[in-house]
Amino acid sequence: MSRAIRPRRRIRRAVVATALTVVLAGGSATAWALDRFVVEHVEIADVDAYVAAQSATSTTTSDEGASDTGDDADATASAGVLTDTTYTSQDASITVSTVTTGSGDDTVTYYVADLLLSDATVLRSAFADNSFGTNIIETTSEIGAANDAVFAVNGDYYGFRDTGIVIRNGVVFRDEGAREGLAFYRDGHVEVYDETSTTAQDLVDAGVWNTLSFGPALLEDGEILDGIDEVEVDTNIGNHSIQGEQPRTAIGVIDDNHLVVVVVDGRSPGYSAGVTMTGLAEIMQDLGAQTAYNLDGGGSSTMVFGGELVNDPLGKGTERGTSDILYIGGLSSAVEE
Incomplete structure (x- = not known):
């Protein structure tokens, strides 16, 4: 029996006019912070239309004979078989598992998704509210539901900053190189x-x-x-939150088109304390990853499988909004076993 698509629940970060007036009265610094971290700034209002237009005019040929656009990947998607912990189709094989180590306040709980892809373009990206810009957020579940995701994980929260190279599904959205990035190639290597x-x-x-x-x-x-435990992100605003034991999300490469994604819960004594950056690297190493990269963490660390939240963000059972996800489609056509 085919699985029904869950209705999309849109959320926007609303700013009530009366509250805005009070905040602005606090001074220009507060007004700057509100504009920088709260107010939505939409650069592209319809990403799907933008990608279609870019793909139609692009003359770039695929590397290693891969498909030219993500539409080809969608067109070849097939019905998959979905269980509580696995999904299998001609395009992807996904296995999700739970690991718990330690005891008491030192307990760490994390979730592993092993991904085998038929083609690198099966792993796609999507933006909150189908829009590109800053401070545009939805939960991982909401973005995933809007894109028929059988598997989804939070991305890099590109919308928190205005720097970085942002290429998604073969289309350029931002070209402001600033840090160490991760590139997924069409031929399957990373x-x-x-x-x-x-x-x-x-x-x-x-x-x-x-x-x-x-x-x-x-x-x-x-x-x-x-030196990974000393690395800071977004140091221009004093963001030191990636230090210490924290909830984490990471993606690793075992081989071409064979990826592993880990979400570590944290800040929840007795359930999961979180891990340091080195602790996260050790997890990825134990899973056989040759290359591994840290994504946005904290309350953003979220894994969704079969349309359901897998982990327990911050031990609260609720998701925090984020700007983007990585996902694999096919939920609506999946047959449950």
Whole structure:
């Protein structure tokens, strides 16, 4: 029996006029913070239409004979078989498992999704509210439901910042190199790269399908990288929240088109304390990843499978809004067993 698509529940970060007046009265610094972190700034209001237009005019050929656009990947999607912990179709094989280590306040609980893809373009990206810009958020579940996702995980929260190279589903959205990024190529291989040494168009021309801009890289050639516990992200606003034991999301590469995604819950003594960056790297290493990269974490760390929330963000059972996800489609056509 086919699984019904859940209705999409839109959420927007609303600013009530009376509250806005009070906040603005607090001074220009408060007004700046409100504009920087709360108010939506939409650059592209209909991403699907934008991608279609870009794909129609693009003359770039695929690398290694892969499909030219994500539409081809959608067109070849087939009905899959879905259980509580697995999904199998001609395009993807997904296995989700739960791991618990330690005891008492040192307990750590994390969730592992092993992904085998027939083609690199099966792993796609989607934006909150089908819009590109800053401070546009929906939960991972909501973005996933809007895109028929059988599997979804939070991305890099690109919308929190205005820097970084953002290429999604083969289309350039931002070209402001600033940090160490991760590039998924159409031929199935994945590379950590220096955003400041290239351009978004050069990456697309080389066959890049998706990029992520957060970090740091955790593993290279299967070895844990030095200094990862001291790395800061968004230091221009004093964001030190990635230090210490925290909820985490990471993606790793075992082989071409063989990925592993980990979501670690945290800040929940007795259930899951979270892990340091080195602890996250050790998890990825134990899973056989050769390359691994840290994504947005904290309350954003969320895994959704079969339309259901898998983990327990911050031990509260509710999701925090984010700007983007990585996902695999096919939920509406899946047959449940």
